[in-house]
Amino acid sequence: MNDAKVLLDYGSGGRASHRLIGELLLRHFRSPELARLNDAAVLDLRGPVAVSTDSFTVDPIFFPGGDIGSLAVHGTVNDVAMLGARPLYLTCALILEEGLPMADLERIVASLGQAADAAGVAVVTGDTKVMPRGQADKIFINTTGIGQIMVATPPSGDRARPGDAILVSGSMGDHGLTILSQREGLAFDAPVESDSACLSHLILKLLEALPDIHVLRDPTRGGLATTLNEIAGQSRAGCLIEESSLPVKQAVKAGCSFLGLDPLYLANEGKFICILPEAQADAALSILRADPLGKDAARIGTVTAENPGKVVMRTPLGGHRMLSMLEGEQLPRIC
Amino acid sequence: MNDAKVLLDYGSGGRASHRLIGELLLRHFRSPELARLNDAAVLDLRGPVAVSTDSFTVDPIFFPGGDIGSLAVHGTVNDVAMLGARPLYLTCALILEEGLPMADLERIVASLGQAADAAGVAVVTGDTKVMPRGQADKIFINTTGIGQIMVATPPSGDRARPGDAILVSGSMGDHGLTILSQREGLAFDAPVESDSACLSHLILKLLEALPDIHVLRDPTRGGLATTLNEIAGQSRAGCLIEESSLPVKQAVKAGCSFLGLDPLYLANEGKFICILPEAQADAALSILRADPLGKDAARIGTVTAENPGKVVMRTPLGGHRMLSMLEGEQLPRIC
Numbered sequence: 001m002n003d004a005k006v007l008l009d010y011g012s013g014g015r016a017s018h019r020l021i022g023e024l025l026l027r028h029f030r031s032p033e034l035a036r037l038n039d040a041a042v043l044d045l046r047g048p049v050a051v052s053t054d055s056f057t058v059d060p061i062f063f064p065g066g067d068i069g070s071l072a073v074h075g076t077v078n079d080v081a082m083l084g085a086r087p088l089y090l091t092c093a094l095i096l097e098e099g100l101p102m103a104d105l106e107r108i109v110a111s112l113g114q115a116a117d118a119a120g121v122a123v124v125t126g127d128t129k130v131m132p133r134g135q136a137d138k139i140f141i142n143t144t145g146i147g148q149i150m151v152a153t154p155p156s157g158d159r160a161r162p163g164d165a166i167l168v169s170g171s172m173g174d175h176g177l178t179i180l181s182q183r184e185g186l187a188f189d190a191p192v193e194s195d196s197a198c199l200s201h202l203i204l205k206l207l208e209a210l211p212d213i214h215v216l217r218d219p220t221r222g223g224l225a226t227t228l229n230e231i232a233g234q235s236r237a238g239c240l241i242e243e244s245s246l247p248v249k250q251a252v253k254a255g256c257s258f259l260g261l262d263p264l265y266l267a268n269e270g271k272f273i274c275i276l277p278e279a280q281a282d283a284a285l286s287i288l289r290a291d292p293l294g295k296d297a298a299r300i301g302t303v304t305a306e307n308p309g310k311v312v313m314r315t316p317l318g319g320h321r322m323l324s325m326l327e328g329e330q331l332p333r334i335c
Numbered sequence: 336m337n338d339a340k341v342l343l344d345y346g347s348g349g350r351a352s353h354r355l356i357g358e359l360l361l362r363h364f365r366s367p368e369l370a371r372l373n374d375a376a377v378l379d380l381r382g383p384v385a386v387s388t389d390s391f392t393v394d395p396i397f398f399p400g401g402d403i404g405s406l407a408v409h410g411t412v413n414d415v416a417m418l419g420a421r422p423l424y425l426t427c428a429l430i431l432e433e434g435l436p437m438a439d440l441e442r443i444v445a446s447l448g449q450a451a452d453a454a455g456v457a458v459v460t461g462d463t464k465v466m467p468r469g470q471a472d473k474i475f476i477n478t479t480g481i482g483q484i485m486v487a488t489p490p491s492g493d494r495a496r497p498g499d500a501i502l503v504s505g506s507m508g509d510h511g512l513t514i515l516s517q518r519e520g521l522a523f524d525a526p527v528e529s530d531s532a533c534l535s536h537l538i539l540k541l542l543e544a545l546p547d548i549h550v551l552r553d554p555t556r557g558g559l560a561t562t563l564n565e566i567a568g569q570s571r572a573g574c575l576i577e578e579s580s581l582p583v584k585q586a587v588k589a590g591c592s593f594l595g596l597d598p599l600y601l602a603n604e605g606k607f608i609c610i611l612p613e614a615q616a617d618a619a620l621s622i623l624r625a626d627p628l629g630k631d632a633a634r635i636g637t638v639t640a641e642n643p644g645k646v647v648m649r650t651p652l653g654g655h656r657m658l659s660m661l662e663g664e665q666l667p668r669i670c
Contacts, residue, residue, distance in 0.1 A: 013556025013602075014661025018565075037569060038492050039414040039552065040387035042484065045380055052375035053426035053479055054462045057471075079374040091388035093477050095430075127389045132667055136392075137470040142428050144388055144479035149377065157373050217374065221348025230353075234372060267348075326349025329342075332467055 006100040011130030020128060024106060028113035029092070029123035041124035043089055045148060050085035052076055053144040059333040061108065061138055063182050065175075065194030066269075068141055069112035074196050074269055075220065075335060076145040077119045081200035082216040082272065084154045084207050085147030090116055093127040093142040100138050108139060119198040121145065150204065151211050159214040160235035162305040165281035167274045169202070169288055170195065170296040171247040172224050176266025177255045179334050188258075190251035197270030202291050206274065210284055215275035220335060223265040225323040227273060228311045238307030241323070244316045247296045265326050267334045275303060341435040346465030355463060359441060363448035364427070364458035376459035378424055380483060385420035387411055388479040394668040396443065396473055398517050400510075400529030401604075403476055404447035409531050409604055410555065410670060411480040412454045416535035417551040417607065419489045419542050420482030425451055428462040428477040435473050443474060454533040456480065485539065486546050494549040495570035497640040500616035502609045504537070504623055505530065505631040506582040507559050511601025512590045514669050523593075525586035532605030537626050541609070545619055550610035555670060558600040560658040562608060563646045573642030576658070579651045582631045600661050602669045610638060 001023050009016035026035055033041045056072040066074075077087040092112065096105065116123055153159075174195040181192060199218070207213060215235070219227040224246075228239045248256075248263045256263050270293065276284060281299055288294030304312075311323040336358050344351035361370055368376045391407040401409075412422040427447065431440065451458055488494075509530040516527060534553070542548060550570070554562035559581075563574045583591075583598045591598050605628065611619060616634055623629030639647075646658040 008667050009663050011556075011667060012661055012663065014561050014600075014663070015659075016663070017557075018660065036491065036493065037565070038418065040385045040418045040420075040480075042418060042489055043384045043386055045382075045384045047381070049378045049380045049384075050375045051378055051424065051426060051479075051481065052460055053428045053477070055428045055430050055464050055477060057430065057464050057466060059470075083373065083375045083377060085375075089386065091386060091479050093388045093390045095390050095392065095475060125387055129390050129392050130667065131392060131472070134469075135394075135472040135668075136475075137466070140430060140471075140475070142388070142390060142477040142479075144386075144426050144428075144477075145375075146386065146481075154377055156371065158371065221346075222352070226349050230372065265349075324350075325353065326347055328349070328351070329344045329347040329465075332343050332346060332465065333470075 001102055004102055006096045006098060006102060006105060006130060008098050008130050008132060011128055017128060024109060028109045031122040031124055033124040048149040050080045050083035050147045050149050052079035055140055055142040056335060057140045057333050058335050060182050063194055064178055066196035067108055067111050068139060069108035070115040071196050071269060071335060072141040072143045073112055073115035073119055074198050076143040077121060078199045078218050080145040080147040081203040082218060083149060084151040085149045086204060087119060087121045087145050087147040087200050089124045089146040090121045091125050091144040092123050095136055095140040096130045097136045097138050098130055098133045119200060151207055155213050155216040157215055157217060157231045157234040160231050160237050160275045160303045161214060162237055162303050163278055164214055164275045164303040165278050165299055166239060166301040166303060167284060167297060167299050168271060169294045170271045171249045172268060173248060173252045173256060173263030173266035175269040176331060176334055177252050180331055181255060188251055188255050192251050192255060195268055195270035197293055199272055199293060202293050206284060206287050209287055210276060210280050213274060213276045216272055218272045220267050220269060222326040223267060225264040225311060226326045229325045232311055233309045236308045238304035239301060239311040240304050241301035241313045243313050245298050245300045247298045336437055339437055341431045341433060341437060341440060341465060343433050343465050343467060346463055352463060359444060363444045366457040366459055368459040383484040385415045385418040385482045385484050387414035390475055390477040391670060392475045392668050393670050395517050398529055399513055401531035402443055402446050403474060404443035405450040406531050406604060406670060407476040407478045408447055408450035408454055409533050411478040412456060413534045413553050415480040415482040416538040417553060418484060419486040420484045421539060422454060422456045422480050422482040422535050424459045424481040425456045426460050426479045427458050430471050430475040431465045432471045432473050433465055433468045454535060486542055490548050490551040492550055492552060492566045492569040495566050495572050495610045495638045496549060497572055497638050498613055499549055499610045499638040500613050500634055501574060501636040501638060502619060502632060502634050503606060504629045505606045506584045507603060508583060508587045508598030508601035510604040511666060511669055512587050515666055516590060523586055523590050527586050527590060530603055530605035532628055534607055534628060537628050541619060541622050544622055545611060545615050548609060548611045551607055553607045555602050555604060557661040558602060560599040560646060561661045564660045567646055568644045571643045573639040574636060574646040575639050576636035576648045578648050580633050580635045582633045
C-alpha cells in the first residue's frame with residue numbers, strides 16, 4: 001500500500017478494502033482458504049471441537065516481548081489448547097483507527113502472521129473496520145480460535161478434586177508488570193519482558209503423557225489469584241497455595257514492590273495452571289521443566305475439601321491469608 | 336447489575352467481570368456451554384464446517400428495524416448461511432466504552448440473545464473488554480459464527496458461470512439509507528427501516544430444493560454493485576444487470592435522490608444475491624417469493640462470458656453503464 005496512514009476507505013468494503021486485503025493481509029496470512037475471498041471459510045473438522053474468542057486492546061500496541069499482533073494469536077490459541085485441543089484455525093477481525101501509521105499496521109499484521117505460522121494455525125477468514133479518528137484507539141484485534149479436541153475428557157475448570165496437585169508452568173506477573181511499566185514510562189534496573197507465548201505444543205506434550213489432567217487454565221486478566229478463585233468456584237473445592245513456592249522473578253518482585261502491586265493479580269500471557277492427580281505431579285513437572293516455556297514450573301499447592309470455592313495461601317511463617325478475586329480494575333487494556 | 340453505567344472494572348477479569356457475566360450475559364444468552372464458564376467452548380461438530388467473523392461498529396447503536404445486537408447476529412449468521420451451512424454456534428466479544436448506560440447494554444444484549452434464539456444459534460463463548468472513556472465509541476461487538484455445511488459443493492463466489500441467472504432476494508439499499516438518515520437526523524415522508532434479518536432458514540429452504548446453486552452472497556458494505564464486482568472477479572466472468580428489474584423501494588429511491596446516493600452502493604443486511612443455472616431460476620424465484628423475507632425477489636440479470644471481471648448495467652433506454660466497485664467511503668460505521 002502506498003498510503004502512509006490508514007484511511008477511512010479501508011473499511012468501506014469497496015476498492016480500498018480489497019487493496020488492503022490483497023496487498024497486505026494475504027501477504028502475511030498465507031492461507032489458501034483466506035485467499036478464496038469468500039465471506040466465510042470452509043473447514044474440515046471431525047469430532048469435538050474447541051472454540052474461544054478474545055478481543056485484544058492492549059496499550060501500548062508494541063511492548064518488550066511482543067505486540068498486539070502476536071498477543072492476539074497467543075491469547076486465543078492458548079485458550080483453545082487449555083481444553084486439550086490442537087489449535088488449527090484462527091479468524092482475525094481488525095478495528096482500525098483512521099490515521100494509524102501504515103508501518104505500524106504492517107508490523108502488527110506481520111507479527112500476527114508469524115505467530116500464527118509458529119503456532120501451526122491458519123488465518124482462514126477475517127474482517128476489517130475503520131473508525132473515524134477518535135472513535136477507537138489505534139487498533140483492536142479480535143481472534144477466534146478453533147481446534148480439534150485430542151483427549152476423551154477435556155480438562156475443565158469444574159474438574160479439580162480434593163487431593164489434586166496444583167502446578168504453574170512458570171513465573172507470575174511478567175506480562176502485567178511489563179505493560180504497566182511501559183505505560184508509566186518506568187525503567188527498572190533489571191528489565192522486565194512480557195511472557196506472551198504459544199503454549200499449545202507444551203500442553204499437547206503434557207496431555208499425551210498424562211491424559212487425565214483435570215484442569216488447565218491460563219491466568220491472564222486478574223492473574224493467578226483470580227483464576228484459582230474461578231476454578232475453586234466451578235469445582236466447589238478449595239485451593240491451598242504455599243506462598244514460598246510461587247515462582248516470581250526478582251525483577252517482577254522489585255517492580256511490584258515499587259508500584260504497590262501484587263504479582264498474583266497481574267496478567268500472564270505465556271503461563272498456565274495445571275491441576276492433576278497427586279500421583280502424576282512429578283511426571284508433569286519433569287515434562288514441563290524439560291521445555292524452555294516450562295523451565296520454571298513449580299508445584300504451588302493442593303486442592304482441598306475444606307474452604308470450598310475459596311483460595312487460601314499459607315505464608316512462609318505459617319500464617320494463612322485468603323486470596324479473593326481481583327476487586328476493581330488494577331490496570332485497563334492489559335491484553 | 337445495580338450500576339447505572341458500565342464501569343472500567345467490568346473488563347478487569349475480576350469480580351465485576353464475573354458479576355457482569357452472571358447477572359447479565361448468562362441471563363440473556365441461555366446456553367449450557369457458556370454457563371460452564373471455561374475460556375473456550377466444546378462443540379460437537381461433524382464434517383465440513385463454515386466459519387465467519389465480523390465486528391459490528393454501527394452508529395447509531397439503535398435504529399429503525401434493529402440495533403447493534405440483532406445486527407451482530409444477522410450479519411454473521413447470514414455469512415455462514417451463504418456457504419450452504421446451517422448456523423449453529425456464535426461467539427460474542429464485546430468492547431464497551433466506560434460510561435455506556437447499563438440500560439443500553441442490557442437492551443443490546445437482550446436483543447442479541449433474542450436474535451440468536453430466533454436464528455437457532457447458541458452463544459457458546461465470549462469476552463468483554465472495557466475501554467477508558469474516549470478510547471472506543473459506546474459498544475463494538477464481534478461475533479464469529481460456526482455452522483455445519485449441508486451441501487456437497489458449497490456455493491462460492493468463484494462458481495458463477497456464463498448463462499447463469501442472477502437473482503436478488505429483495506429490495507436494495509434499505510439498511511444503508513436508514514443508518515445514514517438516522518445519523519443526519521433526516522426524516523422522510525415515507526419512513527425507511529433497516530432490512531436486518533436472519534436469512535438462514537430461507538437459504539436452507541432454497542438449497543434443499545436446488546442444491547446446485549452456484550453463488551450466494553449478501554450485499555452488505557459496498558452494496559450490490561461492489562458485491563457483484565467481487566463475484567465477477569472471483570469467477571472471471573461478467574455480470575449483465577437490467578436496471579429496470581432492480582427492486583428498490585420508492586422511499587429509498589426518494590431518499591437516495593435527495594442525498595445524492597446510489598442504492599446500488601448502499602449496504603443491505605437482510606438480502607442476498609443468488610446465482611444459479613438458468614433452468615432453475617423460476618423455481619428459485621417461486622421459493623423466494625413464498626417467504627416474507629423474499630417476497631420482492633427478482634431476477635436482475637445474467638452471467639456473461641463477455642466483460643470478465645466486470646459488471647455492466649443496461650439502462651431502461653438500452654444504454655450500458657459500467658458499475659465499478661465502491662470508490663472511497665460512502666458512509667463509515669454502516670454495520
